[in-house]
Amino acid sequence: MASARSLVAKANNTNVGSLILMVFVLCSCVANGEYLGGRRGLAAAAGNPTVFDITKNGAVADGTTNSFKAFLDTWIQVCASPVPATLLVPKGEFLTGPVIFAGPCKSKVTVEVQGTIFATPAGYATPEWFLFEHVDNVVLTGPGTFHGKGEDVWKADGCGQQAVCNLPPTSLKFRNILNLDISGISSVNAKAFHMFLVKTTNVKVNNIKLIAPAESPNTDGIHLSNAVNVHIIDSVVATGDDCISVGRGSTNVTVERVICGPGHGLSVGSLGKYPNEEDVSGIHFRNCTMKDTDNGLRIKSWGGSSPSTAVDITYEDIIMTNVKNPIIIDQNYGTRGGDSNVAISNVLFKNVRGTTITKDEVQIMCSKSVPCKGVNVVDVNLDYVGSPGGHPSASGGLVGALCDHANVVFGGKLSFPLPK
Ligand SMILES: *[C@@H]1O[C@H](CO)[C@@H](O)[C@H](O)[C@H]1NC(C)=O
């Protein structure tokens, strides 16, 4: 934490010692029942939320003044409040470089964004723009927008599927947090990932919008890593990369009523990129809609991985329009070669309907070393709307399905002949 903070502080020419000192100063003020400025709105009667407005700490709503220090100073007040407190970004346009909202805090904290926050183009010593870290009971709420200005850096990013590559900063990262509630915000043109949940537990994401052009690289909507008990609902993710990707160590994740596309679909993975990844289990996607996505419902793991498991993954009640590779397990993802050792089992694809531009509607391509077990494909009805002609499907006809190193049970009504 200290080192991350010092990186940001250096990036913004702020003295680390003075930041740490400020925390102590504020704490002692709080103990005396006084706050240093910033209080606004509701009276600070016991239990009432206290609102700290960034413009009271020097933020300027002109879209050009770097308001980094106001964000940080306001956060320190909010975090030190013994009663639930709110950091308010009022209406207007604000500019800031990287900000770390570090805890632990004394009480529940809310960040309410009404305006639009723009990211500075460069000067990122850290891999994120906004980092919430080591805080419990965090609420991030809208209706405002985080605009990452990614259009300025996408051209320079050539990461693709390389194993080692430094991505541009993530717009919103949450790390080591217990109880997180995100709603009502928008994130536009992130430099890379829009939102990244790492080692977070008990997360609700509701009614958010993540937007970037189809061709923007690595702009995943929401990436999860070691995320536990996560519920993502009623949101729109239209970006250039995965809509939602559930990575290593994630368990009990439900994604419901999410509209996805353009983008690379709803993914579990990529898994097995790093040595000794934690297992993944209980990942459920329901009632989602996919439009014009490259890949629909996907589980991907790297070749040449170390052993781990991915168990109990379900995709149910999914509507697709013009989706490429609608149902795919790809255990030879990435550039590394060799067999994947991520053992995939208990997977269900059920009630998937709409249209596809890929003739092989179902592609289950598992690892030779650890074949997939218990993959169920039930009621998949997709009309082929891709270009006519070209190669036939794996079945020899217009549409088909293919399986490699997998124990797949097909059931219900299917729009393709069973693979041989
Ligand atoms: C799974 O996560 C949900 C929140 O999304 C929670 O309500 C539920 O209790 C969790 N289940 C288990 C077994 O922890």
Ligand SMILES: *[C@@H]1O[C@H](CO)[C@@H](O)[C@H](O)[C@H]1NC(C)=O
């Ligand atoms: C999808 O939504 C419908 C209508 O609300 C509901 O009946 C159904 O149970 C949902 N599917 C799943 C898998 O929860």
